[in-house]
Amino acid sequence: MQLLSIVSAIVALALAVLWACVGGAALTGRLKRNRWFGVRSDQTMKSEEAFALGNKVAAPGFLGAALVLLIGGVLAFGGRWGFVLGFGAILVGLVIVSVVAGLGMRIAATVPDAEESGGCGCCSGSSHDAAADHDEGGCADDPASDCGASSCGSCALQGMCTTEAAPDAKTTGTAH
Known part of the structure; x- marks a missing residue:
């Protein structure tokens, strides 16, 4: 019995350290996409953003599981039946990690793929030249042609979806 207690204590403490490190790195944004640590699934591995978001959502659960395992x-x-x-604690930790990993995967699935956003202009969220995107990516020549097709709304925020005939909100006194 004493040997089983020591083995269970060592395994629990090792898992506590592992999940504390992964949870801490994910929470602070230092956990980069990899094949070994964090929430790794089709949903989280599709992009850096999806991996970071899925793991950041799961990080508090990883830290909670680490605390349970530490205790x-x-x-x-502490005794004859300590095992x-x-x-x-190992079983409870595994359940917690499984639940928060599932939540992280569901949240990561909401991150759009680069192909879904069209890969051009301001609505793709890219930081490079929008004109180059339109020439290379086969997007329309008019940057506002995708307005309303993307949920990001960045074109509208940059004034690209407004027309010259649209009334100015300041002159009409109405908010849009």
């Missing part, structure tokens, strides 16, 4: 690992050293607390 369970310490208590596992029950150690293995119980």
